[in-house]
Amino acid sequence: MAAVTVMDAAQAKLVTVGPVILLGAPGAGKGTQAKRIVERYGIPQISTGDILRDHVKRETELGKQAKAVMQGGGLVSDELVNAMVADRLSQPDCARGFVLDGFPRTAVQAAWLDGQLAGEAFARFQGLRSVPIVARMDVDYNQLIRRLTGRRSCPTCQRIYNVHFQPPRVDETCDLDGTQLITRNDDREEVIAERLKTYDAQTKPVSDYFANQGKVTVLDGDRPVDEVTAGLFALLDSQAGQA
C-alpha cells in the first residue's frame, strides 16, 4: 500500500515534529533521508558524523581525539559525543524539532538522550515530544557495501551522491554548485568492514533499547530513495504535533 502524507508543504513547515531518530547501519540512507526531512519540515539535521568530521577538518582538540577512531571504524567515546550533542540541542533552532542522524549509537547514548528529553532543560521547547519518533531503515549487507563504496559527497553543500544509484549529472561534480565531489576517508573497504562490525556489536542494541519501549518503526531501506522518503513522511505527518 502506498504511504500517505496528510500535510501540504506549507503546513509541514509550521508543525512541531520529533525529535526524530534515524537508525540504520552505515550506508542505510540516514543522511540522505535526514536532508529530505530538513527540506520538508524545516527542522535541523543533527549528524554526529558530520559534526565530528568538521572537528577533524578544523583540527580542534575534539577532532584530534576523534580522527584515529573514525579512520579505524570504531566509535568516539560516549562522553565526548554526548557533550557535543548537548551543546547542539541547546541551540534555539531545535525548538520545533530536529532529526538525529547517527545518534544515539550505543545503549549509553540512548539512555542519556532519554534523560535529556525527559529533563528540565528540554521543557523549554514547548510542544516537542518527550518520546522520540524512531525509524530504523534495514538494508541488505551487500547493498550497504555497494552504497558505501559508491558514495560521493559535496564538500560545499554536503549533498550526497552515489556513482551506482544517484550519480551526478557530470562525473564527480556537484549538480548544485559545481564543486568537485569527494570520497569519505572511512569509505574504504577495510574501514567499511570495521564500521559494519561496530554497528552489529554496539548500535544494534540501541534499536532493541527503543523497541523494548515500543518506539521503533522499521522501514525497508532497500527500496528506492523516494519510496523510503514517502514512508518516513507518512510516519512523521501522522505523529507531528503530538506531544
Ligand code: AP5
Ligand atoms: P556517520 O557519519 O554517522 O556514518 P555512518 O553511520 O557510518 O553512516 P553513513 O553516513 O556512512 O551512512 P548513511 O546511513 O548516512 O547513508 P547515506 O545517506 O550517506 O559516522 C562516521 C563515524 O563517526 C563513525 O564511524 C564513528 O567513528 C563516528 N561517530 C558518529 N556518530 C557517533 C556517535 N553517536 N558515537 C560515537 N561515534 C560516532 O547513503 C549512503 C549511500 O547510499 C549514498 O551514496 C546514497 O546516495 C546511497 N543511498 C541512500 N539511500 C539509498 C537508496 N534508498 N537506494 C540507493 N542508494 C541509496
